[in-house]
Amino acid sequence: MDQIKIKLSSGREVILDDEAIRALNEYVRTQLTLEQLAKRLGLSGWEEAYELVKQVPAWVMWTPLPIYKKLKV
Secondary structure, eight states: OOOOEEEOTTSOEEEOOHHHHHHHHHHHHSOOOHHHHHHHHTOSSHHHHHHHHHHSOHHHHHSOHHHHHHHHO
């Protein structure tokens, strides 16, 4: 499975690698804020993080990283 790339309206392209998946998993399961998510992913602010969350397929955010890694093989 190829890495998923998300293009934001700002022109920034976010590649959903292991660290990004880990951060998104934490975001949907805890009280991690959009500002904290943006900081972990190197985005400019909560607006970009919100746009990213809207574009990422829900199954990616809810799939635990070990299972996601097995899907990539």
